[in-house]
Amino acid sequence: MGSAVGGRYGRCMRAYRAGPVVVATLVLSTACGGAAPAAYQATPTVSPLREPLAGKxxxxxxxxxxxxxxxxxxxxxxxxxxxxxxxxxxxxxxxxxxxxxxxxxxxxxxxxxxxxxxxxxxxxxxxxxxxxxxxxxxxxxxxxxxxxxxxxxxxxxxxxxxxxxxxxxxxxxxxxxxxxxxxxxxxxxxxxxxxxxxxxxxxxxxxxxxxxxxxxxxxxxxxxxxxxxxxxxxxxxxxxxxxxxxxxxxxxxxxxxxxxxxxxxxxxx
Ligand SMILES: [Zn+2]
The missing domain is CATH 3.40.630.40 (Zn-dependent exopeptidases)
Structure with missing residues (x-):
């Protein structure tokens, strides 16, 4: 059981580090990780894939x-x-x-x-x-x-x-x-x-x-x-x-x- 909790915690940490790229995961993960930083919760959804001619x-x-x-x-x-x-x-x-x-x-x-x-x-x-x-x-x-x-x-x-x-x-x-x-x-x-x-x-x-x-x-x-x-x-x-x-x-x-x-x-x- 301890390893299961640890595994879940690990996933939460990875999600936070990944930042706005995985917003959907962050929303779900607040339950297991406790208080997610406010900045992450407020981040609007962004496209995970950069368009090939973005900025051109x-x-x-x-x-x-x-x-x-x-x-x-x-x-x-x-x-x-x-x-x-x-x-x-x-x-x-x-x-x-x-x-x-x-x-x-x-x-x-x-x-x-x-x-x-x-x-x-x-x-x-x-x-x-x-x-x-x-x-x-x-x-x-x-x-x-x-x-x-x-x-x-x-x-x-x-x-x-x-x-x-x-x-x-x-x-x-x-x-x-x-x-x-x-x-x-x-x-x-x-x-x-x-x-x-x-x-x-x-x-x-x-x-x-x-x-x-x-x-x-x-x-x-x-x-x-x-x-x-x-x-x-x-x-x-x-x-x-x-x-x-x-x-x-x-x-x-x-x-x-x-x-x-x-x-x-x-x-x-
Ligand atoms: Zn012509």
């Missing part, structure tokens, strides 16, 4: 916007992208059937956002809906910088010649004195997303541009101005019939989002 901030930048085409004067305004000037934003492309790039990027972004949130990440989108104008590439980059994003992903669909198909990921090139610190992590992010997107969607690397699905560019304001690890992904060629069919399919877009989440998770861990 991801900025998702859905390319273009639904109101851009109707506001050329705002969209064509030239903005400074460090090594040149460029339009504030563009209208983007669309499939032959009229599924627009801004709608595609908005749809994928909104599939991806809850997936990342479920993993514990804080997610910030660079635009609140698909009906607005802009924001300019300068503002999009500033949103990632101000959020101190651990990763920024700009989602696009390409408007290349119809014969080309497949996806590619674009990483920032070095602009000395401006983005030195983010070149290496952006390459890691780019490779993680490239690998996950290839594995998760089965889409080939772009047949018409980039190399093994990866490209470095210094003419994109969103990348040039980012002080955080950032990449673009051209998820497919919307002018190609095969890619367009996949990009227009809601179930396939979910696969794309799942693949992006997997790539981000791998990079952020």
């Amino acid at each position: 901030v991801v900025v998702i930048d859905p390319g273009h916007n639904g109101g851009n085409a109707a506001h050329p004067e705002e969209i064509n305004r030239q903005v400074d992208i460090i090594n040149g000037r460029k339009a504030c934003n563009t209208t983007g492309t669309e499939t032959d059937d009229g599924y627009t790039e801004h709608a595609f990027t908005w749809d994928v972004a909104n599939d991806l956002k809850p997936m990342l949130e479920k993993l514990g990440a804080k997610v910030v989108l660079t635009r609140p809906d698909d009906k607005g104008v802009g924001p300019c590439v300068t503002e999009r980059a500033a949103i990632g910088n101000e959020a101190r994003a651990d990763a920024v992903v700009s989602i696009h669909g390409d408007g290349a010649a119809p014969g080309g198909h497949g996806f590619h990921v674009i990483m920032p090139g070095l602009l000395p004195g401006h983005n030195d610190d983010v070149i290496k992590p952006s390459r890691r992010l780019g490779r993680a997303i490239r690998d996950a997107f290839r594995a998760g969607t089965g889409l080939p690397y772009a047949t018409y541009t980039a190399r093994n699905g990866l490209q470095t560019r210094t003419d994109l304001g969103g990348l040039n101005l980012s002080k955080r690890p950032a990449v673009f992904i051209e998820c497919g060629n919307m002018r190609n019939d095969g890619d367009a069919a996949k990009m227009s399919d809601a179930a396939f877009r979910k696969r794309m989002a799942t693949s992006l989440a997997a790539g981000l998770r791998r990079y952020l861990n």
Whole structure:
């Protein structure tokens, strides 16, 4: 009998030492251990498993916007992208059937956002809906910088010649004195997303541009101005019939989002 009491006491002590991780056990154990410290009794229930992306901030930048085409004067305004000037934003492309790039990027972004949130990440989108104008590439980059994003992903669909198909990921090139610190992590992010997107969607690397699905560019304001690890992904060629069919399919877009989440998770861990 003495050993049974001792054993029970031992369990109580372990429970207290483990702290808030085993709140349910503590509530039961007050009977055998006598007075549990007040601090333990007052501890609210917390999840015993830390979410894999807890504490991480991801900025998702859905390319273009639904109101851009109707506001050329705002969209064509030239903005400074460090090594040149460029339009504030563009209208983007669309499939032959009229599924627009801004709608595609908005749809994928909104599939991806809850997936990342479920993993514990804080997610910030660079635009609140698909009906607005802009924001300019300068503002999009500033949103990632101000959020101190651990990763920024700009989602696009390409408007290349119809014969080309497949996806590619674009990483920032070095602009000395401006983005030195983010070149290496952006390459890691780019490779993680490239690998996950290839594995998760089965889409080939772009047949018409980039190399093994990866490209470095210094003419994109969103990348040039980012002080955080950032990449673009051209998820497919919307002018190609095969890619367009996949990009227009809601179930396939979910696969794309799942693949992006997997790539981000791998990079952020
Ligand atoms: Zn685009």
